[in-house]
Structures are given as structure tokens and as C-alpha cells.
Amino acid sequence: MTTPLAMLPTTTDPHDGVKAFADYRGDLHERCEVLVVGSGPGGAVVAKELAERGHDVILLEEGPPMGRREFKQEAGEAMQRLIRDGGSRASRGNIVTPTMQAIVLGGGSVINSAICARPPAWIFDKWAERTGTSITRADLDPHFERVETFLGVAPTPAEVQGERNERFRRGCEAIGMSVEPIWRNVQGCKGSGECFTGCRNGAKKSTDVSYVPAAIRAGARVFTSIRVERVVAQGRRVKGIEGRIVEPLTNAVHGRVTFDADLVVLAAGCMATPVILQKSELCTENRWVGKDLRFHPGLAMLAMYDAPIDPWKGATQGYHSLQYLEEGLKFEVLWSPPSVLATRMPGVGHSYQKHLLRYDHLAPFDVICAADRSSGEVSAKRGTMSPDIQYHFDQEDVDLMQKGLGILSDICWASGAEAILPGLHGIPEVIERKEDAEVIRTHRLKASDTIAASNHAFCTTRMSPSARLGVVDESGRCHDLDNLYIADTGIFAASSGVNPMLLCMALADRVALGIHARL
Numbered sequence: 001m002t003t004p005l006a007m008l009p010t011t012t013d014p015h016d017g018v019k020a021f022a023d024y025r026g027d028l029h030e031r032c033e034v035l036v037v038g039s040g041p042g043g044a045v046v047a048k049e050l051a052e053r054g055h056d057v058i059l060l061e062e063g064p065p066m067g068r069r070e071f072k073q074e075a076g077e078a079m080q081r082l083i084r085d086g087g088s089r090a091s092r093g094n095i096v097t098p099t100m101q102a103i104v105l106g107g108g109s110v111i112n113s114a115i116c117a118r119p120p121a122w123i124f125d126k127w128a129e130r131t132g133t134s135i136t137r138a139d140l141d142p143h144f145e146r147v148e149t150f151l152g153v154a155p156t157p158a159e160v161q162g163e164r165n166e167r168f169r170r171g172c173e174a175i176g177m178s179v180e181p182i183w184r185n186v187q188g189c190k191g192s193g194e195c196f197t198g199c200r201n202g203a204k205k206s207t208d209v210s211y212v213p214a215a216i217r218a219g220a221r222v223f224t225s226i227r228v229e230r231v232v233a234q235g236r237r238v239k240g241i242e243g244r245i246v247e248p249l250t251n252a253v254h255g256r257v258t259f260d261a262d263l264v265v266l267a268a269g270c271m272a273t274p275v276i277l278q279k280s281e282l283c284t285e286n287r288w289v290g291k292d293l294r295f296h297p298g299l300a301m302l303a304m305y306d307a308p309i310d311p312w313k314g315a316t317q318g319y320h321s322l323q324y325l326e327e328g329l330k331f332e333v334l335w336s337p338p339s340v341l342a343t344r345m346p347g348v349g350h351s352y353q354k355h356l357l358r359y360d361h362l363a364p365f366d367v368i369c370a371a372d373r374s375s376g377e378v379s380a381k382r383g384t385m386s387p388d389i390q391y392h393f394d395q396e397d398v399d400l401m402q403k404g405l406g407i408l409s410d411i412c413w414a415s416g417a418e419a420i421l422p423g424l425h426g427i428p429e430v431i432e433r434k435e436d437a438e439v440i441r442t443h444r445l446k447a448s449d450t451i452a453a454s455n456h457a458f459c460t461t462r463m464s465p466s467a468r469l470g471v472v473d474e475s476g477r478c479h480d481l482d483n484l485y486i487a488d489t490g491i492f493a494a495s496s497g498v499n500p501m502l503l504c505m506a507l508a509d510r511v512a513l514g515i516h517a518r519l
């Protein structure tokens with residue numbers, strides 16, 4: 001039985017009890033039973049569930065705690081504060097794919113749109129085909145239920161949709177596509193559309209204000225500004241970690257830290273966890289560490305209307321369509337801060353200015369692609385903990401994405417657009433008549449014609465019952481080590497089809513309960 005977050009006593013500061021950079025004097029040495037690395041959706045769930053079951057838990061996080069009063073609405077400043085490399089991280093390969101990872105207590109849940117979606121049952125059949133997993137949707141349903149109950153996940157109510165989201169709904173309905181309000185982990189959302197820069201209303205239940213305080217209430221100790229650099233092992237057993245204290249924002253390195261533990265759970269995210277394993281020279285015999293990186297590449301199209309729609313009003317992402325999910329496509333409304341959207345505007349000089357001035361007339365809609373044929377890899381860069389990310393966007397997936405862009409264009413026109421801005425190389429920058437938009441279907445796109453954002457990333461320490469096919473087994477335990485677990489999106493065996501956070505949390509819940517049963 002899970003007590004919903006809303007029924008728990010509230011504290012004025014949800015970060016009460018979190019150790020921060022200013023609390024440290026010199027080197028640190030601690031010990032615990034279970035050490036969890038990373039406070040995002042994966043790690044925070046494990047820390048809470050194990051602490052509540054009486055285990056002595058320490059949760060380590062490289063980023064600092066950020067209170068709602070410290071969030072900055074301006075995107076450039078927010079990205080510098082909350083996102084690794086100021087948000088400029090990208091993969092290389094046949095496309096340059098921007099990919100963002102947070103560096104803050106709460107990880108990606110602080111900057112994401114709070115979309116919570118359960119993957120359909122057939123996703124797990126695909127997993128079984130790829131790596132032999134036997135986990136089904138029915139196995140995970142109790143874990144989804146527990147996470148959703150705790151966070152109060154619910155459909156976005158009509159009162160906070162706003163015109164931008166409503167236009168998307170009307171566009172889908174007009175062309176006969178299914179469309180539904182998105183379920184989100186928010187309480188009292190005011191529809192400010194600021195999820196990406198941090199919720200200043202305190203409505204988004206990111207893990208720093210939900211699972212982490214619950215873990216602390218249950219006795220967990222939480223240390224931020226601690227960068228784990230190495231997991232220490234002897235034979236098949238890990239002993240703990242070594243790392244450094246890092247200063248928030250500057251990332252300047254200070255004292256050394258060692259944390260000894262009976263069991264370690266890595267949940268540093270699917271870019272960082274394989275790097276930690278590689279730097280630690282662990283699982284070296286396993287060919288899947290850092291391999292098989294999967295993304296959901298996403299492309300946005302801007303719909304321009306003949307009158308202002310004040311697109312900044314309304315939940316960041318309030319509606320989506322799952323109609324083409326089985327083909328590998330998901331359609332969503334999108335919102336980004338002005339300076340991010342400005343990078344998508346075409347033209348130079350006066351023509352660029354003309355588009356900027358019509359900012360209040362536009363709505364961005366996006367399509368994300370399961371990209372089952374595309375993959376990449378993550379490796380440790382020499383001398384740093386940063387990942388070198390390579391990714392190949394397969395032409396068949398580009399073709400699928402192109403199909404999605406055609407549908408997205410139909411949604412835009414049906415929503416009442418008077419023009420669309422496709423944002424694709426080789427296609428006119430502005431299309432003012434629906435008939436002319438056929439070019440989006442007929443001009444064959446190459447990977448390099450797109451700039452697809454890839455913020456859903458997984459599979460770099462993938463799950464399989466066989467050590468030949470994956471890094472962790474179905475309980476999340478590394479095949480090569482008896483007491484090292486992984487609980488981030490890296491353990492997905494293939495795409496989640498839908499947005500990955502809720503699946504990550506359900507799997508982490510399952511990993512935690514499995515560890516408890518074994519300890």
C-alpha cells in the first residue's frame with residue numbers, strides 16, 4: 001500500500017536534510033548498507049523504497065538542490081544551471097542530435113514536461129524478441145500503480161490546457177485522429193508552460209520534491225554535489241565508490257569522497273552509468289556496456305495562426321495522440337521558452353525579425369519516433385566523466401519520421417494554421433498553402449536534413465536474462481557482479497514507445513523490491 005504524496009505532511013522546504021556543497025569541510029568518508037548513485041526518476045525511487053523498508057540508504061547526486069525560487073525563466077540561464085554542458089550536448093554520427101541530461105537534485109524530472117505514460121503490452125513483446133526478457137506489462141502494472149498513486153498522476157485538466165493545446169486537440173479531431181489529455185505528475189498545475197526551466201509554482205512533483213524528501217523522512221541520507229567517479233570492487237563484489245566533491249555551477253573539483261556500502265545501485269542516467277562502469281574497469285567482459293544506445297528522435301513543426309493565441313499559456317504538453325504508436329510514432333503538443341523556439345525560426349535580418357514578432361501567433365507540435373533500427377554508443381572520454389556519444393539515424397527510421405511529419409503537417413492545417421514552418425533542410429522554410437505542404441511527403445529526407453532532439457535515451461546497460469545479450473539481469477543486477485544493480489533508463493531492453501520516465505520509475509520500484517527481498 002502506497003501513501004500518496006499529497007497525504008503526507010508537508011515541510012516548508014522539501015530539501016530539508018539534503019547535504020549540500022556548503023556543508024562539506026575537506027574530504028568525506030561514510031558507510032551505509034545501500035548506496036544509490038543518481039537522484040533522478042530511477043535512483044530516487046530506489047532510495048525511498050529501500051529506506052522505507054528499514055535499510056540504511058545513502059543517495060548521492062552530482063548536481064545541487066534547486067529550490068523553486070532559484071529557477072530562472074530565461075532559458076539560457078536555466079540551461080546553464082540545470083543541464084549538463086549548458087544544454088549543448090550532442091551526439092555525433094550521421095546526424096548531430098542534441099541530447100540533454102540534467103545536473104540537479106531530481107535529475108531529468110526537474111526539467112521534463114511531467115508526461116507519465118504506461119507503455120502498451122506489446123512493447124514488452126519487442127523487448128522479449130531483442131534480449132529474451134520475460135517481463136510483461138501485467139508484471140509491471142502494480143509498480144506503475146504504486147508510482148502513479150504516490151505522485152498523484154492524473155490527466156491534464158481542461159482548465160490548464162490553454163489555446164495552444166486546444167488547437168492540437170482540434171487539429172487531431174478534425175482529421176479523425178485519436179487524441180487524449182496527457183497524464184502528468186503534477187498537483188495544482190497553473191498551466192504556466194515552464195516545466196523545462198523548473199516549475200516555479202511547485203506543482204510538478206519532480207523527484208527532488210517527492211521521492212527524495214520521502215526517502216529522507218524514512219532515514220535515508222542524501223549528499224549532493226558528489227560526483228561518483230569509480231565503483232570499487234574486489235572479485236565479484238563491489239565495496240563502494242570513490243569520487244569528488246564538485247562545486248555547483250562551476251563544477252570545480254574539491255575534496256575526495258569514499259562511500260563504503262554492502263550494495264550499490266547505479267542510477268546516474270543512461271549516459272553516465274556506462275561511463276562510471278568503464279572508468280571503474282568493471283563488466284569489461286560484457287560487450288553491451290555503453291552499446292546499443294537508443295533514442296526517440298523528435299522533430300517539431302511550428303503552426304502559425306492569423307491571430308494571437310498566447311501560446312505560453314497552458315500546460316507545457318497537454319495533449320498527445322497514440323494512434324500511430326504501434327508504427328513507432330507519437331504526436332504531442334510542445335512548448336519551449338522563447339529563446340529556444342527562436343533558434344527554430346527561419347530567415348535572417350528582417351525576415352527573421354518578422355517571424356519573431358509573430359511569436360504570439362504560433363504553436364509547436366512534435367512527432368517522436370521509436371527509431372527501432374537506429375542505435376549508437378556511449379564511451380568514456382579520456383580525462384573526464386563526460387560521455388562521447390555516437391548515433392546513427394537509420395534511413396528507414398528517417399522515412400518513418402517523414403511519414404510522421406506529413407501527419408504533423410495535416411494536424412497543423414486542421415488546427416487552423418495559416419502557414420507552417422517545417423524546420424527541415426531542403427523544404428521551404430515557410431509554407432502558406434496546404435497543397436504546397438505535400439512536399440513534406442514527397443521530397444525524400446535524409447538524416448542530415450533533420451535536427452532531431454533526443455531527450456529520451458536508453459538501453460546502454462540493457463537488460464537480458466543472458467550475459468551474452470545484456471549487462472543486467474531482469475532484477476537489475478549486473479551479470480558480472482553480485483551486489484551491483486542498475487536502475488536508470490539504461491536497463492531498457494528496447495524503446496519504451498512512449499515517454500520513458502514512468503517506465504523508468506516502475507522498473508526502479510521493481511528493482512528496489514527485488515533488492516529488499518534479497519537482503
Ligand SMILES: Cc1cc2nc3c(=O)[nH]c(=O)nc-3n(C[C@H](O)[C@H](O)[C@H](O)COP(=O)(O)OP(=O)(O)OC[C@H]3O[C@@H](n4cnc5c(N)ncnc54)[C@H](O)[C@@H]3O)c2cc1C
Pocket residue numbers: 037038039040041042043060061062063100101102103104105106107108109111112113114115116117196226227228229267268269270272273276385455456457487488489490498499500501502504
Ligand atoms: C527536456 C526534457 C524533457 C523530457 N520530458 C519528459 C516527459 O515529459 N516525460 C518522460 O517520460 N520523459 C521525459 N524526458 C526524459 C526523462 O526525463 C528521462 O528519461 C529521465 O529523467 C531518466 O531518468 P534516469 O533516472 O534514468 O536519469 P536522470 O534523470 O538523468 O538522473 C540521473 C541523475 O544522476 C546524476 N548523476 C549523473 N552522473 C553522476 C555521477 N557521476 N555521480 C553522481 N550523480 C550523477 C545526474 O546529475 C542526475 O541527477 C525528458 C527529458 C528532457 C531532457
Ligand code: SF4
Pocket residue numbers: 114186188189190191192193194195196198199200201202203204314315316
Ligand atoms: S505547466 Fe507550469 S505550473 Fe504546470 S507543472 Fe509545468 S511549470 Fe508547473
